[in-house]
Amino acid sequence: MSNPFTVSLVCWHDGEPLLRAIREAVFIREQHVPIELEWDGMDESSRHALALSLNGDAIGCGRIFPSGHISRMAVLPQWRKRMVGTAIMEALLDEARSRGYPQVDIDAQTFAIPFYHKFGFVEHGKEFMDAGMPHKKMTLKLLPR
Numbered sequence: 001m002s003n004p005f006t007v008s009l010v011c012w013h014d015g016e017p018l019l020r021a022i023r024e025a026v027f028i029r030e031q032h033v034p035i036e037l038e039w040d041g042m043d044e045s046s047r048h049a050l051a052l053s054l055n056g057d058a059i060g061c062g063r064i065f066p067s068g069h070i071s072r073m074a075v076l077p078q079w080r081k082r083m084v085g086t087a088i089m090e091a092l093l094d095e096a097r098s099r100g101y102p103q104v105d106i107d108a109q110t111f112a113i114p115f116y117h118k119f120g121f122v123e124h125g126k127e128f129m130d131a132g133m134p135h136k137k138m139t140l141k142l143l144p145r
């Protein structure tokens with residue numbers, strides 16, 4: 001059966017209201033990330049993955065910098081564990097491969113490390129705090145295609 005959602009890559013200009021709504025719900029309201037940390041000025045230069053339900057509701061997102069850094073992976077609580085995050089990450093990795101990036105990296109909240117392991121990310125370095133939550137750096141080397 002096909003997924004009950006779609007994922008597409010958008011620029012900030014086209015996706016801003018929907019991307020903001022997801023990140024406000026997940027990072028600002030649920031995880032209490034300070035507003036000034038959430039809106040870090042990096043969105044305009046990022047490519048964004050946006051997941052929509054078949055009704056057109058925004059349900060998840062993620063972004064990749066031109067440097068290959070991935071961040072702001074978020075799925076609304078009622079949509080978690082239904083492979084939306086996986087589809088978002090696959091869209092971002094496809095984008096990275098099509099741009100010829102040799103690797104991508106992410107600052108993973110420690111609870112989510114098993115999620116990133118599924119794609120082959122490897123953690124390194126010490127745990128550190130960001131926005132009051134423990135994180136680890138993780139890297140995934142990409143094969144050229």
Ligand SMILES: CC(C)(COP(=O)(O)OP(=O)(O)OC[C@H]1O[C@@H](n2cnc3c(N)ncnc32)[C@H](O)[C@@H]1OP(=O)(O)O)[C@@H](O)C(=O)NCCC(=O)NCCS
Pocket residue numbers: 026072073074075076079080081082083084085086087107108109111112113114115118
């Ligand atoms: C992390 C997140 C994006 C994952 O999205 P998701 O749509 O739930 O992930 P998927 O359904 O594609 O996950 C597939 C598999 O990844 C693993 N996984 C996903 N979330 C996990 C978690 N929190 N802990 C451990 N494993 C996890 C599981 O193996 C899961 O398979 P399962 O359904 O058999 O348990 C989502 O939990 C989220 O938005 N969390 C809040 C925001 C956040 O903390 N973002 C990460 C910042 S680093």
